[in-house]
Amino acid sequence: MADNLSEKGPNIIYGVLIFVVGIYICKWVKRIVTKSLLKYNVGKGITNFIVYGIYISMLSIIALTCLDIIGIQTKSVVAVLGAAGFSVGLAFKEILSNLGSGMIILFFKPFKIGDYIQGSGVEGSVSDIQIFSTVLKTPDNKTIIVPNFQLTSNNIVNFTHQEKRRVDFSYNISYDSDIDLVKRILQDIFLEDKRILQDPKPIIGINSIGNNAIQMVARPWVSTEDYWDVYFDVMEKVKKKFDDNCIKIPNLTGVVFYDNNSNFVDNKNSRLN
Known part of the structure; x- marks a missing residue:
């Protein structure tokens, strides 16, 4: 030696x-x-x-x-x-699967850092894309670490990939309500709010006619970053305008309610929007 x-x-x-x-x-x-x-x-x-x-x-x-x-x-x-x-x-075949899925995400870019996505049963903003996993941050500031293989093997919904999004509203009104008045109220709200796009033009119409109510739908387009702000603001404005113009919300019957102790409560006259 x-x-x-x-x-x-x-x-x-x-x-x-x-x-x-x-x-x-x-x-x-x-x-x-x-x-x-x-x-x-x-x-x-x-x-x-x-x-x-x-x-x-x-x-x-x-x-x-x-x-x-x-x-x-x-x-x-x-x-x-x-x-x-x-x-x-x-x-470690699962780890290698995550590695291969990470390469797919990095090179084909179904989403990027900052996008808000839904996949594998969870959703949140993408805060980091790693080789083996993707880190999501939820709106209530929780961190979710998702293996890349679970994302690429399931459908991925990317809410922020497009520049514009459609906001879908639906309202139940009674049969004695003035439909033309309801349409004018919604049109005025959409025209006054500068965040709501006029191209494409908002859609307003009757979606269905039920036994107890008429369902009106309104579908304006907004920039993706304004989606939730517009949603909450419009819902509040519509409620106030309906009250000012005596637009009635029908009483829906035959709905089963339960109290905190899971006991049946007969509440047929409850008002639901």
């Missing part, structure tokens, strides 16, 4: 030196690539994926080169790593 150590000592020192210098070179390349990609407005998720891919690949090449300099047969090392990688792949 002493003879072998004295014989291979210089190669070991040389290999360790190359490995240390190689680590610094990898970090330097990592910083350069990150700055270059961010300079050309490449997404954060794609940037992280490319940077760490290059970083790990360079470290692997440097490690194999150092082992070869020391005198260790790298072919056997590669064979062992390949067999180990195959076994790990079988054991």
Whole structure:
């Protein structure tokens, strides 16, 4: 061992030196690539994926080169790593599925950071897209971490992908209400609110005629960022205008109600909008 150590000592020192210098070179390349990609407005998720891919690949090449300099047969090392990688792949197939799904999300971009999406039974604003998972933030400030495979294997609803969205309103009015008056009230509200777009033109009409009520629908278009503000404001204005003009809300009968103790309550005269 002493003879072998004295014989291979210089190669070991040389290999360790190359490995240390190689680590610094990898970090330097990592910083350069990150700055270059961010300079050309490449997404954060794609940037992280490319940077760490290059970083790990360079470290692997440097490690194999150092082992070869020391005198260790790298072919056997590669064979062992390949067999180990195959076994790990079988054991962690779900992780690899998330990795593949992460690549799909990063390169095909069904959504981006800042979008409000719904998928895999949850919804929220995308705060980060990682290689294995996507981080959502709910309107009440909860953080949801969703594996990427669950998102790509289900339908994804992107609420903010388009610049414009349609707001759907429906109102039940009694049979003795003036339909033309209701339409004028809604039209005036839509004209007064500058956030409501006039192209495409809002749709106002009768959706259905039931036994106890007529259902009116109104469908204006707004910019995506104004959706909820317009929704709540219009609902409040319509309620006040209906009260001012004596637009009656019908009493719906045959509805079953329960109190806090799950006991049946007969409340046929309850008013529902």
